[in-house]
Amino acid sequence: MKVAIVTGASSGIGQSAAIEIARRGVGVILTYGNNPQGGKDTVAVIEKEGGTAVALPLDVGETGTFEGFRDTVAGVLRDTWQRDSxxxxxxNAGFAQTSLIEDTTEEMFDRLMRVLLKGPYFLTQKLLPLITDGGAIVNTSSNSASTATGLEPGYSVYAGMKGGLDVLTRYMAKEFSGRGIRVNAVSPGATRTRLGDDAFTRFPEVVPALAAKTAFGRVGEPDDIGKMIATLVSDESRWVTAQNIEVSGGYNL
Structure with a gap:
């Protein structure tokens, strides 16, 4: 059985991606941050559908924990799937926080940087020896980093870090190609997740305006993105690498 690691899978896009990947017969190690119950819920859904999953805690903003996490992963792989890779x-793990440039603090900037860019960089570095040749990596980016029109004030740091992740995706694809490891990114548009302190629930009035900007007339749902991630890691996408695929339903089209 093949095995995937999905970070930030206690809710939203990560949860959907973990479930969709498991539906394709892949074992899943999923991580959660401050929502352990969400991690358990994701495992429960996967197991109910006949899959195998293990939930582990991980703060992607704390690189000092990555070596220990790698060792834990190695143990789970051995004990659950009798594998060493x-x-x-x-x-996928991340969070969103908005602030106008004139109001942004270094603390906010650094926190977003640690989670959205530094975390994926060094977590991938630590886990790379455990990834099989011919494997695949998907980074969750954002269309806020690539859109040329309709920029929303307040997203300079968030989008800036996601833009860095887009560049990192291409360099990972280049450097890992010798091992046949494909690396791609997905860039969701407005998607109904818990990002921004559950902003969609707290501010439901923003939904109609976002839907009006989308060609298909609605905001995205986690499953819209999760299915694309599952497709990108699968063999169906074996000839796709170094790509950033916007999954936004035609936002600003």
Missing amino acids: FDYLVN
């Missing part, structure tokens, strides 16, 4: 890595 895994096949797919989905760097």
Whole structure:
């Protein structure tokens, strides 16, 4: 059985990606941050559908914990799947915080940088020896980093870090190609997740305006993105690498 690691899978896009990947017959190691119950819920859904999953705690903003996490992963692989490697890595964990440039603090900037860019960089570095040749990596980016029109004030740091992740995706694809490891990114548009302190629930009035900017007339749902991630790590996408695929339903089209 092939095995995937999906970070930030206690809710939203990561949860959907973990479930969709498991539905394709892949074992899943999923991580959670401050929502352990969400991690358990994701495992429960996967197991109910006949899959195998293990939930582990991980703060992607704390690089000092990555070596210990790698050792834990190695133990889980051995005990659960009798393997010493895994096949797919989905760097999804993250959070959103907005602030106008004139109001942004260094603390906020550094926190977003640690989670959205530094974390995926060094987590991938630590886990790379465990990834099988011919495996796949998907990084969750954002269309806020690539859109040329309709920029929303307040996203300079968040989008800036996601833009860095887009560049990192291409360099990973180049450097890992010798081992046949494919690396791609997905860039969701407005998606109904818990990002921004569950902003969609707290501010439901923003949904109609976002839907009006989208060609298909609605905001995205986690499953819209999760299915694309599952497709990108699968063999169906074996000839796709170094790509950033916007999954936004035609936002600003």
